[in-house]
Amino acid sequence: MTESNSDVIRQVREHEDVGFGGVIGLEYRDVSPDRVVVTVPVGPHLHQPHGIVHGGVYCAIAETVASVAGSVWLGGEGRVVGVNNSTDFLRAVTEGTLTATGTPVHRGRSQQLWRVEIADDQDRVVAVGQVRLANLQ
Template sequence: MAGGLTGPAGMTPEEHSRDLREHGVPEELHAHFPGHGMGGLARAMGIRFTELTPGRSVATMPVEPNTQPGGILHGGAHCVLAETLASTAASVHAGPGRYAVGVDVNATHQRGVASGTVTGTCTALHLGATLTVHEVVMTDDRGRRLSTARVTNLVRERGTGH
C-alpha cells in the first residue's frame, strides 16, 4: 500500500479507481463510491456498467456461474443485478456526501436463461430528495424479457449510520 495510505476496504486510491473503471463506472462518478469500490457481490457476479445516470443505468452480468441447481440464472442473481443498478443510480442522484440504501426490492421472473449474458436496464420512476424508485428490466442476448423488478431506495447523509 502506497505510503500506508488505504482507501475503501483496504484498497489504495489507485486500486479503488481501477476497480470502478473495470466495472464501467465513469471517472467523474467515482466520488459516489466512497464505500467499498464496486462492492464484493457485484464484483464476484461479474456486473459491468455500460451506462450510469440517475435516470437510467444499464449493466451486464454473465449467466454462468450465477446459476441455480437447475442450470438457469438464479432468481436471486436477477435481484442482485436489479438492486445494484437501482442503488447505484440512486447514489448518483443523491450526490457526493449522500448515499442510497435499498429498502424494498421485488421481482417477477418471466423467463429462464441458461447461458449468455443478461442485460439490466434501470429506469427512474421517482427521484426525490429522500426516496427513489426504479424499474429494472432484465433481458437475454436475444432481447427477451427475463424479469422485471422494482427497487426503492432511501437517500441518507453519510455518517448517519445504516
C-alpha cells in the same frame, strides 16, 4: 451533471471489480443520473440446481443497478439504502449475457423508486425489478 455526480460515477467505475458485482462479472456500460446499464455473463456459477439462473441473482442485480443509479442521482447530497425489492422472473436463462437497465419511476426528497429490466441476448425481458431506496442525508 454536477461535480458530485461525476465523483460518484468515477467511484462506481473504480470499484467495478469489488464485492458482489466483481464476483458475478457485472460490468457497467452506462452510468448517469437518469439511467444505469450493466451486463452480466451467465455461467454455471449463477445457476440454481435445475441449470437456470437463480432468482436471487436477478434480485441482486436489480438492487445493485437501482442503488448505483440512485446514488449517482443523489450525488454528494447523501447516500441511499434499499428498503424494498420486488423482482418478477419472466423467462428462464441458462447461458449468454444479461443486460440490466435501471430507470427512475420517482425521485423525491426522502425516497426513490427505480425500475430495472433485465434482458437476455435476444432482447427478451427475463426479469423486472422495482427497488425502493431511502435517501439518507
